[in-house]
Amino acid sequence: MSGLVITNLEVNHGAIRAVRNLSFTVESGQLAAVIGANGAGKTTLLRALSGLKHVHAGNATWHETSIINKKPENLVRSGIVHVSDGKAVIPELSVKENLALSGIWRKDKKDVARATTEVLDLFPILAARLSQSADSLSGGERQMLAIGRALIARPSLLLLDEPSLGLAPLIIEQIFSAINSLRHTYDLTVLLVEQNATSALQIADIGIIINLGELVTVGPSHSLLNDPALRAAYLGY
Amino acid sequence: MERFINTILIGISGGSIYGLMALALVLVWRSTRVVNFAQAGQAILSTYIGYVVISHTNNYWLAFPVAVISGALIGALVDILLIRIMVKRAHQGPVAAIAPVIATLGLLGLIRAVVGLIWGGDLRQFKLPVTNHGFTFGHTTIPFAPINLLIVVITFLVMLIFALIFQRTNLGLALRASAYQPEIARLSGIRVDLTRTIGWAFAGSAGAIAGILVTPTNYLAPNSLDLLLVSGFVAAVIGGLESLVGAAVGGLILGIGLAFVLEYVSSSLAFPAAFMVLIAVLLVKPAGLIGSKRSRNA
Ligand SMILES: Nc1ncnc2c1ncn2[C@@H]1O[C@H](COP(=O)(O)OP(=O)(O)OP(=O)(O)O)[C@@H](O)[C@H]1O
Numbered sequence A: 001m002s003g004l005v006i007t008n009l010e011v012n013h014g015a016i017r018a019v020r021n022l023s024f025t026v027e028s029g030q031l032a033a034v035i036g037a038n039g040a041g042k043t044t045l046l047r048a049l050s051g052l053k054h055v056h057a058g059n060a061t062w063h064e065t066s067i068i069n070k071k072p073e074n075l076v077r078s079g080i081v082h083v084s085d086g087k088a089v090i091p092e093l094s095v096k097e098n099l100a101l102s103g104i105w106r107k108d109k110k111d112v113a114r115a116t117t118e119v120l121d122l123f124p125i126l127a128a129r130l131s132q133s134a135d136s137l138s139g140g141e142r143q144m145l146a147i148g149r150a151l152i153a154r155p156s157l158l159l160l161d162e163p164s165l166g167l168a169p170l171i172i173e174q175i176f177s178a179i180n181s182l183r184h185t186y187d188l189t190v191l192l193v194e195q196n197a198t199s200a201l202q203i204a205d206i207g208i209i210i211n212l213g214e215l216v217t218v219g220p221s222h223s224l225l226n227d228p229a230l231r232a233a234y235l236g237y
Numbered sequence B: 001m002e003r004f005i006n007t008i009l010i011g012i013s014g015g016s017i018y019g020l021m022a023l024a025l026v027l028v029w030r031s032t033r034v035v036n037f038a039q040a041g042q043a044i045l046s047t048y049i050g051y052v053v054i055s056h057t058n059n060y061w062l063a064f065p066v067a068v069i070s071g072a073l074i075g076a077l078v079d080i081l082l083i084r085i086m087v088k089r090a091h092q093g094p095v096a097a098i099a100p101v102i103a104t105l106g107l108l109g110l111i112r113a114v115v116g117l118i119w120g121g122d123l124r125q126f127k128l129p130v131t132n133h134g135f136t137f138g139h140t141t142i143p144f145a146p147i148n149l150l151i152v153v154i155t156f157l158v159m160l161i162f163a164l165i166f167q168r169t170n171l172g173l174a175l176r177a178s179a180y181q182p183e184i185a186r187l188s189g190i191r192v193d194l195t196r197t198i199g200w201a202f203a204g205s206a207g208a209i210a211g212i213l214v215t216p217t218n219y220l221a222p223n224s225l226d227l228l229l230v231s232g233f234v235a236a237v238i239g240g241l242e243s244l245v246g247a248a249v250g251g252l253i254l255g256i257g258l259a260f261v262l263e264y265v266s267s268s269l270a271f272p273a274a275f276m277v278l279i280a281v282l283l284v285k286p287a288g289l290i291g292s293k294r295s296r297n298a
């Protein structure tokens, strides 16, 4: 079947089994929120899917093609783009250069220009800061820049690691609404890792709850939001 | 006054060479975090290749590009055959940090031995592209000669070309991104390994230019560039180890500083004087003159 299919995935950090026997499916075009406490293995899962982390067993396929243990740069070039945690920008480069990075290997330069314009329309604050160094940006602006850079690669599968981390509520709202709008505009499949469970589930189609590297449950996000037991155990309210 | 200006001119000429060597070391350091002792060997090998061209054609200007291209290829090969594997195998801890450095030291010895086997250990004269008789004004001849002018001009052009590549081209952007944040560069689709190899090739060509520029004023032997490696390191550290501008500035400061010590203090101080200049600069600015704002992730 098409989409992202993960089967019996095992990822270790040395002796630590960070992801264990994990299986779930995200259909093409869906937004899936991955929810779990600190250390649940969310970042490890995304790093495995983007090629940064070696997978020990199991498989992950995107549109029927295996994506595990591949070079990250090749996965990016085939549309799987990971925005890593911690506002992944290169502070030594300007905003413009950060955006340009994911366009320099692309053949279709016209589309790179188009994508750049679209990103600047989506996040106008970046347009005003193009020649500044990324070091001078606020946390929210950095997150916008990181997402913007990912979009210029024209992703089909977007992996977002805690885009709301450390941001003010107003900015979080802005980021989430941007994610929600761009996934419709570009018909993206999104894996959104969040500790901000409620906000994430509100824009997600499905929720995937993991704990200590294992799947707790996967289901439509509205039913997860309304399940009192899950709310108490994993959503923290 | 005349003596003063002459000393500065000679310092700029010497400093140009140090700056080129520093550039070679900085390019490798900031992309791979390896202190590349083998650079002296890479440069001597490319200079011997230039020497072969000269002995067949008697043409310095044919030897020059051949040496530069050889230097680039040697740099790329060192990265692909040695460094990539060392860096990939090495994970964490003090041994992992030191292993590639020891490997480059070993490679320096190996290249020197191979060069000695092929060409022997004797000192060879290297053809001068232009004269080393100082410029004459009326009745006075100054120490600064056309060969020194040539060194300064070529170094300036090389630095300019590197600056343009790094600041104005996509390749330069990829090189900088891969050096600063390799993981983010990868996640942006950049082929970081390939980019690094290109960085090593650029470094190798800078070292080759230093070798083929300085050797005509000196002599050629398997170890004749070893002292230049030390000066290059000192210049690179003065410049903060991270920036191309720093390498150039560090080279000039070291060159001029050395020229003054040799001219006004003692000509037997060549080696210690380099370290005196280094210590003087580091006492004033411990991070080097153009130190990075923050420490970078390798
Ligand atoms: N580089 C590493 N080396 C060793 N262990 C690691 C490493 N990275 C993560 N781990 C361990 O793997 C497990 C999962 O960590 P991971 O970072 O994937 O969790 P997470 O869900 O992203 O947590 P957080 O919400 O804090 O970001 C944890 O037990 C963690 O300690």
Ligand SMILES: [Mg+2]
Pocket: A042, A043, A044, A085
């Ligand atoms: Mg995490």
